[in-house]
Every structure is written in C-alpha cells, then in structure tokens.
Amino acid sequence: MKLITFITRRIIHSVFVLFGLSIVIFVISRVMPGDPARMAVGARAPQWVVDNLREQMHLNEPLYVQYYYWLRDALHGDFGISLVTRRQVADDIKEFFPATFELALFAGVIMGGAGIFLGTVSARHKDKWIDNFVRVISYLGVVTPAFVFAILFLLLFGMTLNWMPTMGRISAGLSRPPVVTGLITVDALLAGDFATLLDALWHLILPALALAMGGMAQEARITRSTMSDNLTKDYIASERSLGIPEKVIMRKFLLKPSLIPTVSILGLDFAATLSNAFLVELIFNWPGISRYGINAMLRKDLNAIAAVILILGVVFIVVNILVDIVVAQLDPRIRLAPGRGE
Amino acid sequence: MPSLTPESDWLQEEVNNVTAQANSLTLPKSKTMENIGRSWYKFSRNPMSIVGLCTVLLVVFLAVFAPLVAPYPEHAGAFVDFANASRPPCGRYLLGTDVVGRDILSRIFFGFRFSLTMGVVVLALVVPPGVTLGLIAGYNQGTWLDTIIMRLTDIFLAVPPLVLALAICSVLTPNLFNAMLAVSLMWWPWYTRLVYGLASTLRNEFFVSSAEAIGAGKAHIIFREILPNCISPIFTKMSLDMGWVILIGSALSFVGLGVQPPKPGLGTMVADGAKYLPDQWWISVFPALAIVVVVLGFNLLGDGLRDMFAAEEV
Amino acid sequence: MKVRRWTIIVTVLAIVVMMLPAAAGAAPSNQGQSYTVQKDDSLWLIAEKYLGSGAAFMAIVQATNAKHAEDSSFAEITDASLIQPGWKLWIPTKEEAESLLAALPPAPAAGKRALNITFAWPTYIDPAVGSDFSSTSALCNLYDTLVFPNTKGGVDPHLAESWEVSDDGLTWTFHLKKGVKFHNGSELTASDVAFSMNRLLEIGEGLAYVFLGTVESATALDDYTVQFKLTKPSGLFLISLIRLYVLDEEEVMANVVTPGPYGDKGDYGKEYLLTHDAGSGPYKVKEFPLEEYLLMEKNPDWFGTFAPNAPDEVRFIATTETATVRTLMSRQELEITDQWQTIEALEALDAMEGVDVAAFPVLTEFYLMIHTKKPPTDDIHFRRAMAYAFDYDAAVALEWPGTKQSRGPVPAITAGHNPDVFVFQRDLEKAKAELAQSPYADKLDEYPVEYHWITEVPAEEKFALLFQANMAEIGIKVDIVGTPWMSVVEEMASQEQSPHIVSIYVSADFPEAGSLLKVRYHSDAAATWSQNEWLLDPDLDAKIDDALATVNQDERYAKYRELQDYIVNLCPSLFLYDQVQKHAYQSAYVDWPAAKGEVIPVMGYNMYAPVIQILPH
Amino acid sequence: MNTATLQAQDSAGLSAGTPLLLEIKDLYVHFDVYGGTLKVLDGVNFTVRSGEKVGLVGETGCGKTTTMKAILRILPMPPARIPGGEIYFKGQDILKMGEADLRRVRSEGISMIFQDPTAALNPVFTIGQQLEAVVKYSLEGKKLSRREIRERAIIPLREVALPDPERMLDSYPIQLSGGMRQRVCIAMALVASRELLIADEPGTSLDVTIQDQILRLLHRLVEEKNVSVILITHTLGVVRETTDRVYVMYAGNMVEAADTRELFARPMHPYTRGLMDAVPRLTGGGIAGGIRGRIPDYLDPPPGCRFHPRCDHAMDICRQEKPPFYRLSDNHEVACFLYRDGG
Secondary structure (H helix, E strand, C coil): CHHHHHHHHHHHHHHHHHHHHHHHHHHHHHCCCCCHHHHHHCCCCCHHHHHHHHHHCCCCCCHHHHHHHHHHHHHCCCCCECCCCCCEHHHHHHHHHHHHHHHHHHHHHHHHHHHHHHHHHHHHCCCCHHHHHHHHHHHHHHHCCHHHHHHHHHHHHHHHCCCCCCCCCCCCCCCCCCCCCCCHHHHHHHHCCHHHHHHHHHHHHHHHHHHHHHHHHHHHHHHHHHHHHHHCCHHHHHHHHCCCCHHHHHHHHHHHHHHHHHHHHHHHHHHHHHHHHHHHHHHCCCCCHHHHHHHHHHCCCHHHHHHHHHHHHHHHHHHHHHHHHHHHHHCHHHHHCCCCCC | CCCCCCHHHHHHHHHHHHHHHHHHHHCCCCCCHHHHHHHHHHHHCCHHHHHHHHHHHHHHHHHHCHHHHCCCHHHHCCCCCHHHCCCCCCCCCCCCECCCCCEHHHHHHHHHHHHHHHHHHHHHHHHHHHHHHHHHHHHCCCCHHHHHHHHHHHHHHCCCHHHHHHHHHHHCCCCHHHHHHHHHHHHHHHHHHHHHHHHHHHCCCHHHHHHHHCCCCHHHHHHHHHHHHHHHHHHHHHHHHHHHHHHHHHHHHHCCCCCCCCCCCHHHHHHHHHCCCCCCCHHHHHHHHHHHHHHHHHHHHHHHHHHHHHHCCC | CHHHHHHHHHHHHHHHHHHHHHHCCCCCCCCCEEEECCCCCCHHHHHHHHHCCHHHHHHHHHHHHHHHHHCCCCCCCCCCCCCCCCCEEEECCHHHHHHHHHHCCCCCHHHCCEEEEEECCCCCCCCCCCCCHHHHHHHHHHCCCCEEECCCCCEEECCEEEEEECCCCCEEEEEECCCCECCCCCECCHHHHHHHHHHHHHHCCHHHHHCCCCEEEEEEEECCEEEEEECCCCCCHHHHHHHCCCCCHHHHHHCCCCCCCCHHHCCCCHHHHHHCCCCCCCEEEEECCCCCEEEEEECCCCCCCCCCCCCCEEEEEECCCHHHHHHHHHCCCCCECCCCCCHHHHHHHHCCCCCEEEEEEEEEEEEEEECCCCCCCCCHHHHHHHHHHCCHHHHHHCCCCCCEECCCCCCCCCECCCCCCCCCCCCHHHHHHHHHHCCCHHHHHHCCEEEEEECCCCCHHHHHHHHHHHHHHCCCCEEEEEECHHHHHHHHCCCCCCCCEEEEEEECCCCEHHHHHHHHHCHHHCCCCCCCCCCCCHHHHHHHHHHHHCCCHHHHHHHHHHHHHHHHHHCCEEEEEEEEEEEEECCCCEECHHHHCCCCCCCCHHHCHHHCEECCC | CCHHHHHCCCECCECCCCCEEEEEEEEEEEEEECCEEEEEEEEEEEEEECCCEEEEECCCCCCHHHHHHHHHCCCCCCCEEEEEEEEEECCEEHHHCCHHHHHHHHHHHEEEECCCHHHHCCCCCCHHHHHHHHHHCCCCHHHCCHHHHHHHHHHHHHHCCCCCHHHHHCCCHHHCCHHHHHHHHHHHHCCCCCCEEEEECCCCCCCHHHHHHHHHHHHHHHHHHCCEEEEEECCHHHHHHHCCEEEEEECCEEEEEEEHHHHHHCCCCHHHHHHHHHCCCCCCCCCCCCCCCCCCCCCCCCCCCCCHHHCCCCCHHHHHCCCCCEEEECCEEECCHHHCCCC
C-alpha cells in the first residue's frame, strides 16, 4: 500500500514537472530567430508556399495560442511535421527511439554490471594493486567526456586495429530481422537469426562502451566506497560473529545495502547516457533519437527539437521513478519512513 | 561521474549530504591563520589533491600567459601556413599542426582560455542566483516561496542539462557567449538544490533562532548567519563544477555550438580533427587529452577540498 | 563468489570465441565433387549448373581454395573473374555452398552487384520535395522523365519519343513512348505526366521553382500526348523537363492522407512518397530507414537498357563522416564516396589499393560574393582592390589537382560561357592603386570586412584564412566567421544582415550560362542564398530576362556572353574556381562513366546507376 | 607477569580445577591508516573460566571492543592487523583456526552483543531474515526445513520478552524502538546455546530505564542458561553488581585485574583509582577529581607505561619500561611500578 502511495505521489509530481518542462521547451523552440517555414521549404520555394506552411503550423497566431495548439496536439501524440524528414515527428521518434534505447540499454548493462563488478573487486581487495588500478581507471573514466572516448575508441578499435565496425547498427549486406521490439539484437534473437544478432552486437560494442565508460567508472567508485564503508559496519561484524558464512554475507548481507547508492546513481547515469548519446551517436553514425535530435537542432527543426526534448524528459522521469521504486524496494528506510514521498 | 553531466555529482553530494551538513554545522567560524594552515595540512595530505591543484594552476598559467608561452601565438587565430600543414608532432611543432599549418600546442593553450572563461563566467552567472534562491527557499521552507522555487528547479532538472543547453544554443546564434548563457540557464538549479538542503537544516539551528530572537532581519539571517555555514560545500561544488562546465562547453563546441572558428575551442578542435582521423590523429587526440587534463585537474582539486572540509572536524 | 563469477564470464567469453570461427566458415566436407574447367567456362556458369544459381560462385571459390590448401592439384582462385581451362575446381554440395555463402563477409553479397554510395542526409525521393544533390541522384534512378540529359549539355528523347513547339514558343506538345510500366505494373500515360507537373506546381516546393512562373498548364490530349502551355517563351523549357519526374497518379492518389494542406487532395501523397516511390525508373525503393540508408533494387521491367553489369542494388548511405567512409571503402562496403570528403581524406582514399579519385567538372563555381550596398564594399575600387589582391593560384592549389581558376561568373563548361571575359590576377601594385582611389582608403581600420564561410563545408575555412592573409597585405582588415548554413541563409535574406563577403558554391540548374546568371545576379534572387551581392540593377535584370526568353539558341548564347562582360565590370564577386566534383571510388571493379570523362553536367545524373557497372571482384 | 599465576589460584569461589574457557595471551592489534600505524592493543592478557562472569572496564577508546572483536576475528582487516598474540578458546588458538573451526566457534562457542543495536542490525533486511540466517547457518541449521527455521527463529525473540514475535520477524530494524532492537540483538546472540557471551556495553545508547531493563534481562538469561559472560562497560556500578572478576583496561593494556569485591575495596593502579573517583557518587562530595588529560595518540603512544603522562605518581622507570603484572594477592594483580616491591 505504501509503495503505491509513494509511486502515485511521484507520478503526480512528474506530471507537474512535465507540464513546466513543456512550457520551457515551447519557449525555446519559438524564440528561434528566422522563419522555420522558410527554412523548411528551402530558399527557392515561392512565398505562397511559405505562407501556407506558416498557416498550417499556426505560426501566425499569438504565442500562447500556439502553445495551446502545440500542447493539445502533443497530448494526442502529435508533435507536428518534422521540417527535415518531412513527416510526423511522432513517426520519426517511433523509428529512431529504439536504436537509442538499445544503445542506452547496453550501455546501462555495461555500466551497472562492470561498474558494480569492478567496485566490488576493488572493495574486496582494498589498497591492493587491483584496487589502485580500478581507482585510477575509474577516475579517468569519470573525467573523460564520452565523445573523447568515442573518438579514441573509433581511432583505436575501429580504424587502427580494424576490429569493430564504426557506423550504424548492422552491416550493409544484412537485412534487418522483422521488427518486433525495434531492438535489432532482440528482434534477431526472436527471429533466431544469430548471424544478425552477432553482427548487431558487434556494432553495439564501441558506441555502448563509449557511452558507458563514464557511468561505469562512477558506479565502480560508488560501489567501492559504499562497500568498503559497509565492510567496517557493525552489522557485518555481527553477522560474521554469529557464524554466517563469509560467502553469504558478501553475496547477500553486504551486497544489498551496498547497492542502494549505486542503484540510485544508476538512474542518473542513465540520464547522462541519454545526453552523451547526442555526441556519441553522431560520431558512430548511430541512427537514434539523439542523432535525430542533434540534427534537428543544427537544422532548426523546431517541432523535432521540442518533441525530442520532451520525450527525453519523459524517459528521464520514468527512469527516475523506476530507480526510486527499486531503491525503495532495496531500502526499507526509504520505503517505510513517513513523509518522504517525493 | 558520467562524463557530460554534473547530476551524479549532486547525487554524490546527496550521498554525502548528511556528513557535509554535519561538518558545516560544526565548522568553526573563525578563519585564523592557524585554521588555514591546518586546512592546508589536511588538503596536502593527499598527493592527488596537490596534483589537482598543480594541474589547475598550470592550466590557468598557460591560459593567462598564452600569448607569451605559446610557441606560435599567432596560430591561435586566422593563420595559414600551407607549407607546414598537417605536420605530425616533431621538434618544431611538439603536438603537430592542423590542416592549415597551425601549431596544435599553441592552439591548445589558447583553447584553455576559452574553456576557463566558460567555467568562470558560467559559475559567476550561476552561483549567486542559485545560492540566493536556495537560501530563500530553504529559510522559508514549507511556504509557497519554497514550493515555487523548488518546483522550478525540478523542471530544469527534468532533462539532462546538456540536452537543454544544446537546444538553447541551437536556437541562438552560435558563439561563446550564448553557449555560456545556455549552460548557465541549466546550471543554477544544482546550487539551489544544494543550498536548499543545507539551509533548511540550518534554519532550525540554535544560532539562527537566537538571531531571530534578537530581532535580526531576514536578510541578515539568510546572508550573515546561514550563508557562511554553507560556504564550504558551495566552494567544493564550484571547484568540481569548473571541470563539468568546461566539459559541457567542449561538448557544445564539439557540435559547433560554442567557440567559433578560427578561435581555438578545445571541443571544436576535437570535432574538426575527427574529420582527419586516423591519419592526422594528432589534430583531434591532443585537444581531447587537453580537455581530460583540465577536467581531471579541477576534479582532483574539488575532491581534495571536499576531503579537507570533511576532515575539518576530525 | 568471485571465482564463480569469473568462471561464468570466462565460459561466456569462450562460447563467444568458439562461435566466431564457426560463423566464419568451416572447411567443406568431402561430399562435393571435383570439376575441370573447360574452355569458355565461367564460375558463374559452373555455379548455375551445379548449384542452381550463378550467384553462388563464391562458394566454389571458397571450397576450391580450401581444397588447394590440402591438395595442390586443386587450383587456387585469386581472381574470380579469371579461371583457366584445365584448372581443377571443387564444387561443394548445395548445403555446403549455402553455409559457405552465409559465412561470407556481407559486402559482395553472394554475387549480387551492389553499388553503395555515401550521401549527405536528407534524401527526399518525392519529386515535389527534393532538390539537392542526394535527392536528385535518387530521383533520376527512381523516375523517368520526358527527356534525358546527355553529356553535351543537350537532351535526348526518353519517355517522349518526339515533340513540337508552337511558333510563339508558348505551346509544347510531347508524344510518349507506349507500354512504359510503373513499378506497380500499371502503364504510364500522358495524364500521369500532366498530374506530375500539376502536383509539382501546386506544392511549390523542391524542384518546382524550375517551372513556377513559366508553366501555365499541363494537359493530356490523349493517352500518349501531353501538352504544356507556357506563360512566356523560355529558352530553358525543354531542358528543364529533365526535372519533371513522372509519378503514377493512381498510386499517389490512393495513398493521400486527409485532411491535408491541399484541400481535397489531402497531403497530395507527400507522406507516402517520403519512403515510397511511384515511378517507372530503372530502380525502385526496397528499404528506406530514414537517416540510415536508401536501398533501391533493379527494376527488371524498365523500358530502358541497363549496362551489362549494372548494379542489382543501389544503396545511398546517409553519412559523410570521413572516418566511416574510409572504413567502408577499405572493406569494399562502399563503391563511391560522397562529394564532401576533404582533400586530405581524398588523398588518403586515393592511396588505398584499388581506389581512385574521380574528378570531373560540374556546373558549380566557387564565389566570394561581395555585398555591393554596404560600406566599404559598396565602393567598386575597394572591390577591385580585393580582386587584385587575392592569390588565386594559391587558392586553386588548395583544391584537387586539375582545378582551374574561373573565367568569369559561370563555369567554363556551361553552354554560353564567354572565354574572353576579363579575369583578375593577383597584382598587389594594381590592388594598392585601386585601393588608393577608394574613399575608404585612409580609414581601413574603421571598416573591417566581415567574411562568412559555411561551417558545414570545413574546407572553406582555408580560403577564408587565405583571403584574410592576402587582404592584410594591402591593409584591409578581415574578420572571418564560420557560420552554419541555416544562419547564412537567414542573414542573406536581409540586405542589412548580409555580411560583406560570403563564400558559397553555386550550381547552375541546367548546363546553360543563363540559368546560373539568373539566380546569381537577377534582383529576384537578391534575398536568397544564391546572391549576396544585392546588385539590384534593373538594367541587368532586363538583360537577363531578355536572354532567357530568347528561344533561338545562338542568339541566346550571344546574349549570355555579353552579360558576363557586363557583370565582370561591376566586380561584384571574386570568381575563385570552377568546381571539380571529387569522389573516391573503387576503380578496380567499378566502371563509372563520369570517372572516364563521360560527364552529364546536371546535378544528380552522374549517379545514374544503369550506366555504372560493378565488375566481379 | 603472566596469567598462569592467576590461573592456579582460586578465584571468586571457582575451584582451581575449573578449566579455562578463553585465554588471550600477549595480544597485539594494529591498525594501518593513512599516515602510520595505530598501535591499539599492546600485549593484552585476559582469561575467562567456564561459568565466570568477567567485567571489562575502561574509558571509551581504550581497546575493549577491539579486544572482543579480535576474539571473534571480526575486526575489519585491513585496516586491522594482528602482529602478535594468541587467543585460546577451549585450548584452540582462534587466530590459527580454519574457516570451518572458526564458524563452529562463532555459531556455538562465543557470541557477542554489540554496543549499538542500530548499527548491529542490517538495515535492509527484516529481523526474520537476519535471525533465520543465523539459524540456517548454525550447525544444526542444515537439516531444518524453512518452517522449522522460522519457528526456531521465534524462540529467542520470545526469550527476550519481545511482544508479538511473529510480527517482529517481518519488521525492519527501522520499525523498532531502540530497546526492541537491543533485545533483538540479544535474541540473535542466543539463537544457539553458547558457552561465552560477550556483551559490549549493552544498552549504553538507550534511555537509562531501558538500559536497566536490558541489563536485568541479560542477567536473567545468563543465569538461566548458565553461560560465561564478558561484560564490557564503563559503568562501574553495573560491574559491581553483576560480575565475579574485573579487568581494568587502559590504552590497549590491562592495568589491573581482581575479584570484583577486592577491586572495589582496594583499587591499586592510579588509573583505576582515578576511574573510581570519576564516578559521581550519590553519597559524599559529588563529582570528584577524575583523571587529567586524555587517552594517548595510538599513532605515537608514549613509551614505557602508556599511562605515565597522566599519572601523578610517574617515575623515571615508567617512561622507559612497560610495567609487568605484579601479583598483590591471590586474586589481585596490577601493572604498575609502584607495586614492584609487592605493594
């Protein structure tokens, strides 16, 4: 019961935040200098074409009326026409989002998995060489921008060693598995097409790794510090003193409390992944929503800009709610404490 | 911390918040020489903090005196020397030259200028309003003022800052100033959040209630009683944020929305050089490493400061 | 716990590693048969005979080479197009062949001739929307037109077998070829042609500007006769029809989305045509994931003739990233690169084995457009001073070898070019003398010149820097600003915001001088990106209009030549060089007419795939 | 100077034949920290006989808890490290034990009740999960079914008089009051019958009345189950009431050991005297002198007797040599040069 209240409050709060965000986004997309309609149809189109498009996009109405139309349509899942791809932005997003989701998902798995693993190893072998190694690596991982990783990986693994492909989701000769989820790896698995699955994974490695590095380093650091902190806690000493085997303590009684900060950061790192994807997708030519978004920004495609930010906002908020739920599941202190509904 | 966003930074802040708050509460207010000496001792105990400090000082030095220390200061702007274009690193050009024959090393030194300008200006724009709002909201916790301010921060924090900064930049004319403006617009909520947390605890402290009891004005309480006790976490965060702002700035210029050519923005140099990979790898790799060095420096420094403030009480 | 984790990881890794060689093709088993090559055999024929498909020939190559490793009596095939009579081959079973083929690297996709070309996104395949290089390249492959451009700057009959013009030059009648089928099987008729023209005019975007203001109506007189009425006589009308891509009216109208901006025609099929074609051309759309690639496959029912080795599939890959392009080229997953590669990148590509750079002249000239209404560049002496001070040779040297300085305002390959026009050469003395006559001569510091170059074309920066350095020699201060294309378009729309100088490549729509002069110097084009000069000269406008309305070709060309002298006298621009379009391509196995000098001087048509041949490799 | 002498003696009515349950010999514990080594335990000697209730007193930070954690080998290592010493439990050296033997000691030999019950309970698991784990991994736990485990887990909760033990199993520590948590801790220590119970300042963090209840509960349970007890406390009153014998610890050294009554009657070591003076007396002159200064820096402890910088009677020898135990009587030893001539 309490969890439900907790989630409900989070959702109500989120709706409010999204509403505010929509205003911010709308303002951003409309203060743009120049005539988006003219930009859309090109310099050589006659004026009447531009005027028609302005009419169609309600650009001649006062700003608040435009906002009303925009919000009304957005609530119906209609973000207008992209000025670049010339079709429904919603369709574009449907098409490009799975690629980013797949990328971010893999980055998330690498981030969480490798980060927690490294952090655990580091904590267990505190002050040994492996710990120092992990610490140095994670520090560098934290301060190095994802696009620098992307460039370095591209140069090293893609070009110099020629191990991995440097662009796209799938090799040119392969055809895509039938779309079920939009995630090529999953679709290939469902279709039983292992060659495609391997190929897609092979394409995923570099961009996912470039995206994950920062978060992974972060996870490793957090895991290490909470875990080595918790290792000295009395309850661990107490559990040991009561004869519970070391294995069980490590795997159960130490891991769970140690994961709480890690998991709460995972949500934020996931969000960071989404923003870093803006550059990484560009570098690896990954046909995702971030590359779509940045192209929209560079081409002043206002409907697409607004939609992409809004979608990312929603994803960000949903991920944060999920993380909060997981954290609440892990940590009764949050779940049961009164008055911490937000 | 994830490379391009500071948010995990605030989370770490959250994680450490309890301790940070406790520390600032017990911080002695007097700032005697002895205290400074002791702080320095604590700071200098960790060699990494010293490395950070030295890196930062070096970068600042190189940036400030770039026209003097750069081997070819004229290469920082519009300059062509096609005879020496795309030279790999050599004795004359330590880090090589770019496709029009400009010395990468000199351009990196000047690139530091833009990076640091970005960091300093953004923090200067962000900290005063961010902190003030945080103080006001924290002091007036539970009132409509608190609600409005904090909900506003929620809205701005609902999207990764790079995304919104990119969007704002893209609708404005791309240049350094607009990039700074965009990042600033995204950044203030972090400070509001941080200070809000501190202030809402501090307002229940004894010294605040006693100031209230003797009839001190709100402004006095907020700025003279509460603010001084928030200084050390703010300071730590600023140092860390210098790194993150520079990082975001470089990301913006990477996509062409920050420093404009021929001015040498570090991110711009990386992006431009990426077109010449892998043969002229030095054009992008060295500026990329330069970004890493700057961010690393500020992070080590920030961590050192945090440890120093945290150790204060021990 | 740690140990167990490691075990899992190692196991997983081991499995992955073991799967790799399995996927990469194992040795064939002994169930196949050996075969001795006869005279006039080809691998293709052998494969067709034994494996049921010629396309499976690579399986024989692989299997034979594997045998060769064990038994040297078997031949070793290094070049699949070259087998000698008497060679002993090993022919695998069909099952083996399948697995061998499946394991092959995807690039030579089992004997399918693939043509991969990189392009700058976006590519619009709706004839009423797309107008840029990638769009026109796609359009000419997907659709047919009434007439087809030839290498000499004229047109040949295509869908139209013949045509006639009325004496007043206002009515054009075309007679269509019979039996031409759209990709969906229905027949192409005159009403489809009329529909395509009307749709273009009504939507008004993309290539519509070619006809807007000229074409009054299009009507189908019968199934195979279509008539156009013009509002004014136009010397360019015939050639402009290479931009009228014929759509299937039925298919388009069956796929309109209503409501839409075009009244009862809804969206006029715009959404459908974004990812589908409704054409009759040599290729048809197979897959089109936006922003990734456009995959077209051969249309076997096309009425025209394919070259013998014309590609079975054409893929436009949406990237121009140097790094990506390079990797793809090195893996032979890309046959022709985009035209946006830097000189450095091209040099690196050229150095690859089997890769050459094709450079051919196009209808494009690189201009520094000078604002003639803004101080200090409003003064002709100031402009002439700049024209004398610029180092054209250095600029040309920055480009691909073979590039030449422009002679006047149109590229030398355009019909009607005036070879005798005055050409500025660097001469600092003359430059200083000109500058001395300028009212701004003694206050150069107060009048810095703002020079914008387009950041999407990074190579332009070099010219900006060169210009800046040259001008510094005569004391003119130049501020150079890299500006994104969209911002340039915006600022060029207003006389006040237009910078002193913008460097832009402008292409002629048709291989005639007049079509370029109109968009460069006519007042109609003043607020567009193709003119920063703001000449606003009514005399010039009248002359241009007059030349374009001249239906007689020789007269028209004479008027073009006169115009060029007139314009050079105003010194409104620096004419840097005629662009040479450069593409790296797999010269080892791609036979590309344009690379051999058979250039069709119209944007897009050098990517006309039916004439490009993919040889076995 | 060693406990062997004491060992031979009658002690608080226990016969000489009563076997030694626990014997700590010359135990050193160091902590490696940034900037040096904290030399916390400096040759500790300590014994407990079967059935004996031993008190251990000393200031906060004098190494009492460290000694006890060393017994169970639950010191966090690193940073802790044991450079020397032996800890015999029923004749076997705990420090040299293998994993299996150690677990046997922990699950049926010795258990410990921690100072702060809040810290000693894992915050993210229910009481039931924690108790059941103890049952499950106790020696007979393997044979038990899930339900049996749960039933077994309830028993100790009943024993410590917790209300509604069924519900208690599904509660998280955060849902319990401090007193309840302390009872849960005791319950966990009592899951299996054990021979030695170490109670580290039980209830110190609690309200005085609750603390009293806890002590009474502990006292009752110890009596019922007839286990040996080490009671760590700095409340001398508790020691006086509940223990047979007392050790006084200062800065990582045992400074005095005696029968409880004897010690209170005749405190010998200057530190013990100071400690007794520091106790507020209800009768007499209120808060008395106490001891000046504070516990020394373990990074760089004073040479010789660690107490000498604070000692009013310090002599030259105190600064150079570490005092051995001097035996004053059968049941009283003291480590102080003042008594080198037998007091």
